[in-house]
Each structure stands twice: as structure tokens, then as C-alpha cells.
Amino acid sequence: MDKALGDKIPEFNKKPQAGGVGITSASLGLGEHRTKFEILVIILVAVVIVGGTEASLIVFNVPQYVFPKPSQIIVALFTEWVYIWPHLLITLYELLVGFAIGGSIGFVLAAVITQFPFVEKVVTPYILLLVTTPMLALVPLLILRFGFGSEPRIIAVALASGPMVMINSATGFRRVDLAKIALARSFGASTIQIFTKIRIPMAMPMIIVGLMVGSIFGLLTTIGAEMVGGAEGLGNRLTYYSALIRMPQFFAIILILAILGISIYVIFFWLGKRWASWEA
Amino acid sequence: MNLKVEKKAVSAAKPCAVKMAIRDATKYYHTRSGAVHALDSVSLDVRESEFLCILGPSGCGKTTLLWSMAGLHPLSSGEIRLGDEVITKPNPEIAMIFQDANLLPWRNLAKNIELPFELKRQPPDRKMINKLLDRVSLTGFENKFPRELSGGMQQRASIVRSLAVSPSVLLMDEPFGALDAFTRDEMNLLIQEIWMETRKTIAFVTHSISEAIFLADRVAVMSARPGRIAEIYDIDIPRPRPVEIQTQPDFIKRVLQIKSRIEHGKGPATGLAIT
Numbered sequence: 071m072d073k074a075l076g077d078k079i080p081e082f083n084k085k086p087q088a089g090g091v092g093i094t095s096a097s098l099g100l101g102e103h104r105t106k107f108e109i110l111v112i113i114l115v116a117v118v119i120v121g122g123t124e125a126s127l128i129v130f131n132v133p134q135y136v137f138p139k140p141s142q143i144i145v146a147l148f149t150e151w152v153y154i155w156p157h158l159l160i161t162l163y164e165l166l167v168g169f170a171i172g173g174s175i176g177f178v179l180a181a182v183i184t185q186f187p188f189v190e191k192v193v194t195p196y197i198l199l200l201v202t203t204p205m206l207a208l209v210p211l212l213i214l215r216f217g218f219g220s221e222p223r224i225i226a227v228a229l230a231s232g233p234m235v236m237i238n239s240a241t242g243f244r245r246v247d248l249a250k251i252a253l254a255r256s257f258g259a260s261t262i263q264i265f266t267k268i269r270i271p272m273a274m275p276m277i278i279v280g281l282m283v284g285s286i287f288g289l290l291t292t293i294g295a296e297m298v299g300g301a302e303g304l305g306n307r308l309t310y311y312s313a314l315i316r317m318p319q320f321f322a323i324i325l326i327l328a329i330l331g332i333s334i335y336v337i338f339f340w341l342g343k344r345w346a347s348w349e350a
Numbered sequence: 351m352n353l354k355v356e357k358k359a360v361s362a363a364k365p366c367a368v369k370m371a372i373r374d375a376t377k378y379y380h381t382r383s384g385a386v387h388a389l390d391s392v393s394l395d396v397r398e399s400e401f402l403c404i405l406g407p408s409g410c411g412k413t414t415l416l417w418s419m420a421g422l423h424p425l426s427s428g429e430i431r432l433g434d435e436v437i438t439k440p441n442p443e444i445a446m447i448f449q450d451a452n453l454l455p456w457r458n459l460a461k462n463i464e465l466p467f468e469l470k471r472q473p474p475d476r477k478m479i480n481k482l483l484d485r486v487s488l489t490g491f492e493n494k495f496p497r498e499l500s501g502g503m504q505q506r507a508s509i510v511r512s513l514a515v516s517p518s519v520l521l522m523d524e525p526f527g528a529l530d531a532f533t534r535d536e537m538n539l540l541i542q543e544i545w546m547e548t549r550k551t552i553a554f555v556t557h558s559i560s561e562a563i564f565l566a567d568r569v570a571v572m573s574a575r576p577g578r579i580a581e582i583y584d585i586d587i588p589r590p591r592p593v594e595i596q597t598q599p600d601f602i603k604r605v606l607q608i609k610s611r612i613e614h615g616k617g618p619a620t621g622l623a624i625t
Binding site: 249271 | 417452497
């Protein structure tokens, strides 16, 4: 008896799950059904890691400047919050504005370019170049030109997230289903209606993947750009606190960044569930 | 020669008003490997309120002909008229039913059925939609998504979608080809009933000889490469036709007659199923 087959119901005609590309709940990990026991184990693991770290740091008497205790990090997060949150707002502002600019340009470019195969073939290598080149490398140059304010960082975020959104959205827009377009056309749909009612919904799963990857690239670039120059933002706080060897505060910032990243993930997971779950 | 056969068939039947007239329809597809001759001067009348089946092996240009009738793509030469109007673009009088139902997977059943109204910027005809949903036993499934419905239910929904906009012509492109034999029988009965109730003009493309005979007033047999009308058969079996009729000697004789015509003709008969 084959163990892998076990008690599985033999349903061979079922289509396999859309592989890899789609923002399926499975590919995001969140949507998989978990039993209460599994959730309990996940929480338990967190408790063990945090508690174990706390205990071993006390037992081995590790000094705060080497590695702060989890309890100290939490305390630092609350006591230092008044000083941290203006920087959080600035980081969020740069991220959102940069991502909005880059994302919308990327989306529109993808929608337009995929309608012209020749243009698409010519432009794609350059977009790929933009995707693979770390836009952080441009930040010193942008600072020379735009100063130490938010502008160079917003530009870097737009440059980092835009091509990501574009390349994924373009993949989505390229998936044309002739029958669906013929269906809309047979009911008298205009070209614009075919775009809004057929092409965009059909591309939506890939657009959401693009937005998610793009925004995470954006977050990376925001923090990196703030570390390079200027005196504001969470990235700047990291360099600031580490220079002063104020490790609990340093780790408090890291904690905030982790929460930011997870929030982005969760937001796009729910967007995917709402707008792209039909593909799962 | 093809024209002669067709004329004979037309004159043999009762005189009927012509709903759609196809005249010398010729279509080439231009592909990288050269031109494909899909339709070769096809001339065919679709009569008012008739059930016409277009039968032929795969690749014989049935779908090309149907898409041209729907105004979805232009002919290389010849013309197709609906009444006095030459078809050059989709016409609100004509609705199409596609292979595999062709529902939009991101819309639930109700939203799928409302799509034609949305595209025409009209409020959906709720009374009509509810009546049709009830007719095909889909009431209560409005909030289901296509993936939650069986193949037969999906195709029933697509029939509702097409009928809700009150077309006078239905073009059906192998609509039940992907269904299992039992569901297919059910769907054939349903479409027969709907036709008897509404008397829409239906052009139904299929590669199944028995499906064509079961449904049609007339069966137009096409030959392949290039697509031509090889022969037109009148099917004078009285309606309603029960599913079991397909096992009657007379029915089987008709199947074999068409089958032998296809095998003796020049066109390759491969891909034609008796079932």
C-alpha cells in the first residue's frame, strides 16, 4: 500500500492548483486552513523563542550593547515611541507616495505596452534592467541633485517599485483568452469595455502579485535610502541608534519594520482574496 | 457542384422566410506559415425559426463560419446578411453560445448573466432573467461562482445569459462538446424544449452526427480544407424527440447515411463521432 495515497479520494479529473504565478492563498501561505492545534504550536514556538532568548541572555549575562533582552526592546518601544513615531510617519509617507507614483506608472505602462507587441519586445529588456539593478545605488546621486529631503527617497522608491509592478502586470495583461474577448465583443462591447471588464479582471491576480512585490521592494528601498543620507525616517533611526549603541531602541525599530512588512503582506493577501480568489 | 446540391435541398423543402443569408463566404487566415483557406465560397440560408445544425470534422471551418455570422471577424470575400442588413460587426439580434460555457470566472452567476446588459449600458431585465433561471432550474445558484457549478449548470447559465437579451438568432458553437454523455442528453432535451417554446432561429455547430440529427430541422454537412457545404439533409422527425429515439432503426439509418456521405466525399471524415 502506498502511504502517500492513503485515504485520498481518487479524483483525477480535478485541475491542479494554478501553479506558482497566481496569488493563490496557498502561495501566500496565510489562507491554508490551520487547526486550533497548529495555531497553538505556532504561538508556542514564539513563546519558546522569545522566552528562551530572554532566559539565556540573563543566564549568560550578555551585556545590553551586544544583544538586548526582548523585555528591554518592548520597554524601549513604548518609552521611545514619542521620538520614533514622527520618523515612522515620514517613512510611511515616502513609501506610499513613491509606491503610488511608481505603481501607477508601472500599471499604465504595462496596460499600454502589452497592446503593442513590437513596443513590448523593445521595452522589456530595459524594464528588466530596472528590475534587476538595485535602485538604492542611485540614492547618493539623487541626494546630490535633490538634497537631503524626502524627494530623492521618493524617487528611488518609485524607481524600485514601478518596474516590479509593471513586469508582473504585463504578464497578467498578456494572458489573453480569445473566447472571453469574443464573448464580450459578441454582446457589442467597446474596446474600452473589453479592457475594463475582461482584460483587467483577468490580469488582476498578477497585478496584485506585482503590487505586493513592488511595495516590499519599495519598503526596502525607503529604509536603505534613509540610511544613506538625511536625518529622518526609520532607516535613519537605525544608523542613529546603532551609532549610539542604544540596542533596545535599535531593535524596537527593527520590530516596527517587521510589523510594516507583515502588514503589507496581509493587505495584499486580503486584496488577493477579494479580487483574485477565482483563480485559486 | 456544392451549390447545386444546396439548391436541390432548398427547393425540396417547404418555402420559408430566410433569416440569415450566407453568400459565397470565403475566409483566409494569414499565419506565419502562409495562408490557411478556412472557408471556400460557402452559401447557406438560415431560415426564420429553424434549427439548423452545421456538422463537420474538426478544422472544417464550422467555428469560422459561426464567428463570421456573429460579426466577430470579417470574411475575405462574400457576405452574410441578417434580413437586409450586412453583418460586419456584432448585432444585438444575434447572441452567441460558446464552447465550455465561457463564463467569466471572477463573476458569480448573477453577475455573469448581467454582463450583456452591463455592456449595453442597460438595466438588467430581472423578470426575464428570473424566468429563464427558473426555466433551466438554476434559481438559487445566483451567488455561486462558475468553478462551484457543474459543466451542465455552467452551460445552462450561459444559455440564460444569451437568451436574457432577447436575441432572435442564437449561434451555438459546439456548446455541449465538453460535457459527459448523460449531461449532454439532458442539455439536448433542454435546448429542444427552449427552441420549441421560443422558436428562435438557431444555428448549432457540432461534430456529432447523432446530436445534429436529434436537434435539427436541417443538417448542413461541411467538408474540410477548405471548408465547404457538402450536403444538406432535411430531418423530418416529429418533435418533441425523446432521447431514446437515437436507438431507433430510422434514426440510425439517417446517421449511417450522413456518415457514408462524409466517408465517400473528398473531405477527410476523421474526427467525426457517431455518438
